[in-house]
Amino acid sequence: MQLEKILTAGIGELDLCDIAVYREQGGYAQFERAVKELQPAAIVDIAAKSGLRGRGGAGFPTGRKWQFLPNNGRPRYMVCNCDEAEPGTFKDRMLLEYTPHQIIEGILIGTYAIGSRHAYMYIRGEFKRGYETFMKALEQARAADYVGERLFGSDYSVELTVHRGAGAYICGEETALLNSLEGKRGEPRLKPPFPAIKGLYGEPTVVNNVETLGYLPHILRRGPEWFAGVGTPKSTGYKIVSMSGHVQKPGNYEIPLGLPMRTLVYDIAGGLPPGRKFMGIQPGGGSSACLFEEHLDLGYDYEALAGAGSMLGSGAAVVFDDTTDFVKAAHSLVRFFAHESCGQCTPCREGGNWLEMTLERMLHGRGVESDVDMLVDVSHSMTGINLCPLGDSIEPFLASVVKRFPEQFYAYVRTPQTAVAV
């Protein structure tokens, strides 16, 4: 199946890290046009009309997010979230390493649109190569006067500051990211107030994902109607899906939203290895619930996946075949979330570790029958009562696979007896 490439166009064919190459492809023209010809409010309108939604995981409409900023005369900040660390997600890293100028242009357009003059790029600490590539690109952009004072002869000036994280998954949560950016402990903030009201350094702030911002130059060039015309009425445009797990051609694929998952798995990602049977797919990152055979004809879009009890999230789809040990898969994810809990709030700090220890015990053959129910019960207890979404990330996958494959979990429980409380 032939897909139209938007953000991923030219990757693997052209050296888009070179500003000259990027400009030959029409790069930076939209930013220049924006500053010269468009009012910031007009760009906000365009973003809203395009139906573009946040590609980092929450799927919040970008235009509406921008509209929340108060008109209070305070400085505003644009923060680009490149702290990609959701298990199974590797799209932002690719964009960072192969098309940094596209990200810069997206950031600049977004910054201009919200009436800000200072943008921050927050890059995951482990992305060393991406960071270096981005810094070189930023130097080129600065030298070409796309970043700096009085751009294109206008009175618009903009600064872009790059900051590297130190390896905490939680810093991908926007308020933890802001704390980290301010030099504080990377812990999510209590909301309200939301960043739009009180964000970076206490000022109105927008935090947008790399991919979200990357679409802006394309939407400006081809018009919001073009973007809105792709996908479904509520899930418009394109999305990069990171396909991994038991598929023959894992990788990043840019698809129009709403594409049936069956097409995604079998046509685009090459299907399962020969002789294997499809058991499930986790469609939207480590914190999404597992979907199964009966869901494969659903469209890959925000509404359809949510309707099936899962989510699109960051667009990281992991496919499981019949060799999968779902107890081990669950343990792997639970261990990740327990390890990454910042420890601020009780259910996430304590519950994650408890579940991890319970699964470990089961894997070591010391589980008891009641553990299986307890896994479901405890993961449910710790959900919906946390300060940030991290604590809610364990239940969806764990509960969905326990429910679907109980026999796999009971197989680890050798002696049917009740756990003794101590």
Added chain:
Amino acid sequence: MTTQPSVKTVTVTVDGVSLSVPEGTLLVEAAKQIQEDIPVYCYHTKLGPAGLCRICLVEIEKMPKLQIACNTVVTDGMVVHTASDKTMEGRRAVLEFLLLNHPLDCPICDKGGECDLQDFSMAYGQGASRKVEAKVAKPKAVDLGPTIVLDEERCIVCQRCVRFDDIITQERSLVVKDRGHRDIIATSTEEPYVSDFSGNVTELCPVGALTSKTYRFKSRPWDLNRTKTTCTQCSVGCQLYVDERYGDVLRTMSVAEDETSDGWLCDRGRYNIGFYNDPQRIASPLLRRGDEWEQIGWDDAVALWARQIREARDTTGPESIGVIGGGRLLNEEAFLLQHLFRSLGVENLDWRAGRQTVATPVFSGTYEELEAAQTILVFGVPPSQTAPVMDLRIRKAVVQRGARLVTVGPHSSGSSVTETHVRRVADIPSDAFDAERIAVVFDGIDATPMRDLHERFAELKRAGKSLIGFIPGEQPNARGAEAMGMLPRDGGRGTREVFSAAKDGGIRVLSLFGVNPALRFADGALATAALERTPFIVLSELFLTDTARFASLVLPAHGPFERDGHVLDMTGRVQRLFAAHAAPGGALSDGEMLVALADALDIEIPSPSALTARARAPEKRAMPRGEIRAAAPGGEAALRVIIRSDIFAGGGTVYHDERLEELRPRPIATLHPRTAQALGVAAGDLVDVIAGDRALRGLIVRVADAASEGTIRVVDGLPGAPANVLFDGEEVQVTKLEPAAPLAAAGAVAG
């Protein structure tokens, strides 16, 4: 004052009860109106919401998930269920999580019996844990600093301590370290947790993680007898609870709703409680026999005292009698004291015994008004070391309400907040006076700046601005003493004049009440000379202080928590004291001593009820402004002496509280690096500080970049190293530093 805009009210229904509360009220606070206490750990009224512990989850109609009551602002028509099945399930879950790794060592935990984790587990918990794995092991009995011990396993990471250190003291030394279930409380620098407000974290801690070294393993809360009284360690007047058991004062606790303290205590007030049963405390009247003290009975002591007074009056006249005291007495006692001696014609009455010269400001204000001031001018010794809890108000005004802090004089604020520090009155930024609400904090020592600014202040008043003054002086009830008349009038002499007269042999009998001029009086040499020449000195005290060396008769008095009566705090508010501890059998209160003396001298005194009425109705009576000292002359200073105050200095209750040893200041002389170099001394050297014919012996040199060049900073009130010998009431200049004689130095360090 600006008028508050009228606040809209909203109506919220909590458990079927309809409540009207001001717009913006947090649900957790609104629920208190109907005594529906929503459980909290991390939330605290004075720290605000943090949203960490999740125990305050409640069900709110039309919201799919449980919401935390601590960060939910009530809106009109909101319907809340604090005891629904869903709410209770949320609480049960949170408590199960909290107890997963919390040791169940309640039987040996100091918090047991007053622990929120224990209480809420009993009320909302499920009884048994489903966890079978071992609990996480973390450090226990961590020595966090001189006052606090931390048990990391008991910690539920509510971060109240961290937020107190951040929001209230602004000192930011406590932090959370590591992550997830391995996180611990620590100091950011790995250095000990040192703060003058450290004890508050033990009260804020909802579990037994943070405990006071002075109280660990001492008692169960239900065995304590609790009395609410007023702290008289300084002039702030904080209310506090004194918890006593079998004759021992075991701990003090803050009073959350107290408007004076704002719910906090400083460590001096909280921890200086270990002296009541000190073996060195005087237990009966002592009469000097050469170099020995002889224990005598009260009848003999009072008879001797009365005889000496009568003889002096009848032979050399009432002007040969002096009385110093009042700043540590109750209002009742101060009134009785001046009444008694005035009945004898004695007018040499004064409460001043240190460096402080005035106690009553011209325009008084409340602490709430201080907090609301837009400009706060601090003159002289910073209140952080003389009235610490007041300094928290200043920090709050600066940080939370945007006030501007300007410190004037040799000291910067010693506080943790942003300030403008100027040395001279003339350098005060003139726009500091543009504010509508101005507060002046003045140490009561050198009134020159007040005189220099007199016209300015009068102008501000005429312009209708709010101008209020505070004098956080050295003695807790100096203002009460002034109001009760313990100050010279009708030709009477003040302390300095009495000492001048005594030095020339003009004073025969000197009665001292809870004062220590040998260590504290502004002119140490004058005080010593005066005390040496005075034939008969009576001293009412708890301990044999530096001044007792000169006394003929020492009378054992009651300590701070052993008194019933009234004092005035520095704002002029009447504060009540209730006895919380029984004084030693041989001691009498100063009031009882005075009643006995009046009886022996046949002087009629007011009835107890009349005295109480008098104590509760203070007159505003300030030291005549003529008493204010003149400005120090400038000169080619060799080295200017700056006297530093320290809340743990002093020759009395702190000196005799062995548990505070670590907190007592050392005899240190602080110099700027260049000054030290010029003088040829280095950090750690032991030196004698020489100023003309005066010498302060055995100080340890400390070199600090923060020190001002050309100055030497020494701590006031250290027995063994009395800085007042360098001070003659005016700015003195040190001429040189000499290496200390080894013996003297060793003695000073040991002292």
